[in-house]
Amino acid sequence: MRARPWPPSAAKAKACCAATYGSEVMAVLLGDSYHPGGLALTRRLADRLDLRAGERVLDVASGRGRTALTLAAEYAVDITGMDLSDANVALATDAAQSAGLADRVRFEVGDAERLPVDAGSFDAVVCECAFCTFPDKPTAAAELARVLRPGGRLGITDVTVNPDRLPPELTGLGAWIACIADARPVDEYVALLTDAGLQVTRTERxxxxxxxxxxxxxxxxxxxxxxxxxxxxxxxVDFARGPVVLAAARAAVADRVLGYALLTAVKPR
Known part of the structure; x- marks a missing residue:
């Protein structure tokens, strides 16, 4: 298996993610929803989790709040968004106030590997297109499990890769598409969640x-x-290499080397 091309330290990796996904450039490149499938896939994830009005939900790596605001407005949940970027938290908080949802949506700065919330605090946790970026995935998975109440549900959507077949154009990407760098196959995500004490209930490509x-x-x-x-x-962002990188990514998707998946899990009672 090829060495994973993250920055040399976890701190640097996290700083890279926070700076990248808190930037206006990413908003231009990716629009309102920073993950494949957009809000349509967010709604599918919410339906798979059977979210109910009044439930407490944690959105880990909540970005600018699009997922949290959608879940609050359409599923009537009480939701906390947690993100590493101060800029994202500020923008998301403003968006919640503008949407009249500040009574049910709040945003905080927090690290997925050290979530600043009590154990068993949430009925459900969602994490979209972010688990693949966490440098210490076993610790992050344990944290997601810790904050769920017994019987609570976890929903993840994320990039998947076959690292042994990933073309070289996709192993040294700039920050704008760096989430590929440490993505895993679906079965590795399942193993990480299982090792954290969760029971995986669904996987979808x-x-x-x-x-x-x-x-x-x-x-x-x-x-x-x-x-x-x-x-x-x-x-x-390397504009000269952009077309080469995108062509390689498109071919990798066609070859099922690069993909996207939805996973749900439950914390045993």
Whole structure:
């Protein structure tokens, strides 16, 4: 298996993620929802978790709050968003106030590997397109399990890879698509959650959603080049290599080397 190309320290990896996904460049590249499948897949995840009005939900790596606000508005849950980026938390808090949802949605700065909440605090936890970026995945999985009450449910959507077949163009990517760097096969995610004491109840492949995101990035890259090139390059976007990287990613999806999955699990009573 190839060495995983994360930065040399966990602290640097986390700082990289926080800076990248808290930036305006990522908003331009990825739109309102920073994950494949957008809100349609978020709603599917919520339905698979059977979210009910009044339940307490934790959104880990909540970004700018799109998922949390959607779940609060459409499923009437009480939700806390946790994100490593101060900028994301500030923007998400403003969005909750503007939407009139501040009574049921709150956002806090927090690390997925050391969640600042009590054990057994939540009926459900969601984590979209972020578990793959956590440097210490066993610790993060244990934290997700810890904060669930007995019988609580976990829902994850995330990038999947076959690391032994990943083309070289996708092993040294800039920050704008770095979530590929430490993604795992579905069975490794299942093993991580199982080792944390959770019972995996469902896995679904949604590879077409990542193919659609590749198309979206390709279409928006030209906009970033014109409107925010300096900032994008500071974050690691290489405009010269962009077409090569996107072509490699598209081929990897077609070959089922790169994909996207939905997983649900439950904490035993």
């Amino acid at each position: 949604h590879d077409t959603t990542i193919a659609a995101m590749i198309d979206q990035i390709e279409a928006r890259l030209a906009v970033v080049r014109m409107t925010a090139r300096a900032r994008a390059e500071a974050l690691g």
